[in-house]
Amino acid sequence: MSTTTAELDRLTQRWGRFRTGRNTALAGPDGWLTLTSFQWLPDTPSALPGVPGLWSVRGTTAVLTASAEDHLTLRSSGEAVIGTITAELADEESINWVSFGSVVVELGVRANRYMIRTRDSQSPTLTNFSGVPIFDYNPELVVTGTFEPYEAPRVEVIETAHPEVPGRAVLVGEVSFELFGATYRIAAEEGGLGSLVVSFHDASNNLTTSHWRKLELTRPRPDGTVVLDFNRSINYPSAFTDYGTCPAPITANSLPVAVEAGERDPRK
Known part of the structure; x- marks a missing residue:
């Protein structure tokens, strides 16, 4: 042109x-640059690395059990999570469910399995972003x-x-x-x-x-x-993160030429 x-x-x-x-948009406090982990929920109540509480799946429901010492709060209301709470999501849905300190725990369903991802506003990927x-x-x-x-x-x-x-x-x-x-x-x-x-x-x-x-x-x-x-x-x-589930192109959408325009690889 x-x-x-x-x-x-x-x-x-x-x-x-x-x-x-x-x-x-990328630098938002709950954005993609804040992701710090991805974990599938187990079938029996279990502690997961890096997050307080006991997490599990019961049928089509995600279950979280926490005590006052876990310092978990509902993201939607700020109310303390003491006891057991549940949530039901459809495939590909996500919610920012609970938080503690600078960390928000996202609950989601991917490939019809419940997972959690942590989003930390103090993540180095975000704090070092320019x-x-x-x-x-x-x-x-x-x-x-x-x-x-x-x-x-x-x-x-x-x-x-x-x-x-x-x-x-x-x-x-x-x-x-x-x-x-x-x-x-x-x-x-x-x-x-x-x-x-x-x-x-x-x-x-x-x-x-x-x-x-x-x-x-x-x-x-x-x-x-x-x-x-x-x-x-x-x-x-x-x-930007190892914890994304982003869609890949279909095989036919492969250009044999180098399109060196737009965004570069942020990790290089």
Whole structure:
């Protein structure tokens, strides 16, 4: 995409605002940078490393038993947890259930199994965060593509960042576009307000970028055209933490070229 100086200034200013918002969101007190553990709940009441109380699963219910000495409080009300409390969630649901000190314990269901994750606002990943490392803005990596919807959404089983948690992608169509002189097609999921989201691998993964990334496209125009601004490629939470269950791209969404735009690997 060729740009004038004025257009480039406008695009870089918009990109700068996008980057500021992105970094602010990541630095939230209960955000992805606060994750410090992931544990499956056992079938019998048991102590788990790093968290007070006794945790277990009873049928389709998560169970927590605590005493006053555990200093656990309900996240929703601040009320002390003394005795036994329970919660029931559906697959892929999560709640910030209880807390102690600077730690919030998230209860969730993944792969139809209950798990807990701790979110610590004093996590070094958060306290040392000064922004995601990024590539310089490159207007040549803003391209126009064409969206071709499927007659009906297609569901594919995919891997995730956690080896014990399978995922699923609901694909609504494919986007074709030209990049570095070649034409590619990648499948898209539906995003918010009619936008499209693509998860993709490229040749920069595990070198200068993380294992995979995602990109939100503009809402398709009436003629099916969409804008792919690869400068807005962002990492999944699993790029920052070992405790994510983020969806991997489908196999076909692998670009053989290095897309060095957007967010770099934050661990390198």
